[in-house]
Amino acid sequence: MDDTIETRIPPTCPEPIAQILHRAWDHDLAGLKALLSQSGRASVQEPTTGETPLHAAIRACAGQGEGESESSAKPVVQELFLSGAIWNDVDGNGETPGCVAARLGLRALYAQCVDAGARAEMLFGLLDEYEELESQDGGEEEEEEEGAGQDAAGEEANGAGEPMDEDIEVVVDNTRAFVPPRPAGADDPDVKSEAYLRSELTYSDGKLVDSSLNGVMMAWETSIMRASVAALLPDLAPGRRILNIGFGMGIIDGMFAETRPSRHHVIEAHPAVLDHINNAPECKFGKAWEASGPSKGAYKVHAGKWQEVMPKLLEKGETYDAIYFDTFGEDYGQLRMFFTEYVPGLLEDNGIFSFFNGLGADRQVCYDVYAKVVEMHLSDAGMDVDWQVLDVDMKGLEEEGKGEWQGVKRRYWTLDKYRLPVCTLMG
Ligand SMILES: C[S@@+](CC[C@H](N)C(=O)[O-])C[C@H]1O[C@@H](n2cnc3c(N)ncnc32)[C@H](O)[C@@H]1O
Structure with a gap:
């Protein structure tokens, strides 16, 4: 250089x-x-x-x-x-x-x-919320007027009125996050939740990809899943109540199941993943698994988006010792909503919440900025976070399109350290 x-x-x-x-x-x-x-x-x-x-x-x-x-x-x-x-x-x-x-x-x-990055991203988050409130409340005229004021605020926050599209985009996806230094005008649409849930999926060679070859889940993440289980279930004690959002390849659910939980609930939205769960001979989370639970409904795959299932679990008064969140194609706002609106009501007092931390993971500075942002938002939601730092074995992960990334559109992980969030309720 x-x-x-x-x-x-x-x-x-x-x-x-x-x-x-x-x-x-x-x-x-x-x-x-x-x-x-x-x-x-x-x-x-x-x-x-x-x-x-x-x-x-x-x-x-x-x-x-x-x-x-x-x-x-x-x-x-x-x-x-x-x-x-x-x-x-x-x-x-x-x-x-x-x-x-x-x-x-x-x-x-x-x-x-x-x-400075964390301050700016927090401010953008506030502006987004403000914008949302405004579009819920205001009539057209009011919206227009306030919108003009907001642009001015946005310019200030962004730094002197430069158009936003000159920056790199930070954290589009809350799990396998992208922070692409995309050239302006690149025709590479972001993976969005609705489009993802409609797309075809393929399970093969230690990975799950969508029809655009985005890596939804990959086997190299197994060590991260294993460490997450160890953090969520200290001593891997049996008899815990577990909730996992996002089945994917079932890697973490397989590990949870090994601990013989008293309750094991999974929420999964994609029809192809649900089909895999129910019909793939190698998948052990179908009806027979559900029937093997210690009581009726103790082991269950809830079909649907967590946004629809979580309110029902809350209403039923379910609580869990461990909650894990790892979805795909959703933006950071969804993760934040999950831990702000649902985790405090569903987590036992001494329970632990964690999530796949891919926030900004294709650039160290963005990863560090988002660690700060999420920490502040978790605190806002009444949670403390401890970060466990894991070494990621980068063998086979070094180059776009090669090794583990062969047949995968985007190298969504570039860092040799993973920050595993261990979140507990304050007080
Ligand atoms: C990254 S994978 C999960 C991988 C999993 N941790 C494992 O160990 O294999 C993400 C999963 O979340 C599911 N998903 C995406 N959006 C969802 C939503 N809104 N509600 C429920 N599941 C969702 C996807 O279909 C996919 O199966």
């Missing part, structure tokens, strides 16, 4: 942009401040390299490690964020400022990027 100033801010760079980038690069705080008075300045981009002032301030520390240079960059980075710089803008190398900081080993600057 060429991190030199000559390459990143070439002589062809338009003068007003070059001035800002040079001051950021030189960590000239006073000079930079003077140029940031106009909206949008903190997030200008060099037209050919995509360098932003954040990239420049961080990259200037290349080769110097943590120390004096990093210290002089800190107030500059802080000032840029205060002036609306965008934490997840990517440069021509596909790197966000946080990615550059991580690659150069600049931990303090990386932490600043993660904090």
